[in-house]
Amino acid sequence: MGRYVLRRLLQLIPVFVGTTFLIYVMVWAVPGDPFAGMCGERPCNPAFVAMMTDKYNMDETVFVQYFLYLGNLLQGDFGETFSGLAVGDLIALRYPVSIQLAVIAVAIEAVIGIAAGILTGLRGRGFVDNLVLVSTLFLISIPTFVTGFLLQIVFGLELGWFPATVSSEATWGELIMPGFVLGSLSMAYVSRLTRTSIAENRRADFMRTALAKGQPKRRIVGVHLLRNSAIPVLTFLGTDLGNLMGGAIVTEGIFGIPGIGGLIYDSILNKEGVTVTGVVVLLVIVFLLVNLIIDLLYAVLDPRIRYD
Structure with missing residues (x-):
């Protein structure tokens, strides 16, 4: 290793x-x-x-x-x-907010997306499966700025459940609704990817072997099926974390979040090439490190993978 x-x-x-x-x-x-x-x-x-x-x-x-x-x-x-x-000072001021937003978005898409994918993947075709497929198709079809404005109006202004805009402090509670908006598209892809991966692995040879050995169903599903099905989902979530850190310009603009996306946008308008270069270089470092961590986690999920 x-x-x-x-x-x-x-x-x-x-x-x-x-x-x-x-x-x-x-x-x-x-x-x-x-x-x-x-x-x-x-x-x-x-x-x-x-x-x-x-x-x-x-x-x-x-x-x-x-x-x-x-x-x-x-x-x-x-x-x-x-x-x-x-x-460096501009990045240090803006980057923590973008990290918070990206972490919330990835957590939301991971929890909801994986749960929906597991539920539909294990149960097969039926009402729940059709409901999840239609819901994810709906999220994929709607642009992010439309989702953002709808949630801002309904849950922020009409119902008052969440703040309509984010303050300069950008607390974790204020970033929940923007995080959902940012992760909504990826959440739909995670759900479909999890569903497809589980459905494919249910017919794999190792599943038939585990059933033939008479292992408990909970162990078959939890240890063999879910762990092997999680590898493509983990890859998607890891790469998406880097994408969300730098691609939140629309979401940050809707909710007034002082993050790295707005810094990139302002720097492009002002032709501040030094700032754009510095931010993108930092994003490259994040991408490289996240991909390395994901590769190491493969061996944890699948014992057949060895790094010799």
């Missing part, structure tokens, strides 16, 4: 360098003057433009710019915005 983890960590290095380089090139290749609007309606003074160009190494080639940025990144420096704010 230790050798496998070390090998995977070494494999993450070229992946990290390659993805961050592509991100850096794509962000800074966006056409337009990055200093436009910094001097009001008047064009910026050439001396100011020259100073900013030298400060952010924009007179160098993209390869030199990237390796200078990578060197600072390895020291924990995510760069500085054109207005002089540290990108």
Whole structure:
């Protein structure tokens, strides 16, 4: 196991360098003057433009710019915005809220989605199965912003069960409804994926062997069926956690959440390439680490998997 983890960590290095380089090139290749609007309606003074160009190494080639940025990144420096704010401080201010929101969304989609998938997968076709299939199809068909506005109006404004908007403190209770909105689409996919995986594994050879040995039904279902069926679901949930951390722009906008999605959106509008690069690089690190953890959990769920 230790050798496998070390090998995977070494494999993450070229992946990290390659993805961050592509991100850096794509962000800074966006056409337009990055200093436009910094001097009001008047064009910026050439001396100011020259100073900013030298400060952010924009007179160098993209390869030199990237390796200078990578060197600072390895020291924990995510760069500085054109207005002089540290990108690391902006991320530290916004990222915890996005983590809270993503954790709530993944928890909701995991609990409800897996429970619905297990229920329909074990019972087979019937009223409950049709109800879950129709409900998940309904969630998949509706855009996230529509779901967000409906829940905000019904449960936030009409019934008053949850806050219609999120305060600057962004408590866990305030993030429950936005978390449900954010995870609703994935919840439908998790339910269908769990149902399909259970239905497929019910006909597997190891299930027939367990039945032939006369093992209790609870052990057959809990140990053999559910653990083997959980592997594709775990993969989906792990990758979805990274997606939700950076893809919550619409949900954060509806509920006024001061998260990382709004920071990315504002940075794109203001052409703050340093901020966009820093946030996306952090998301890449999260993706790589989450995928490593998921790979290690495979051996826990399936004893046949060994990392030698």
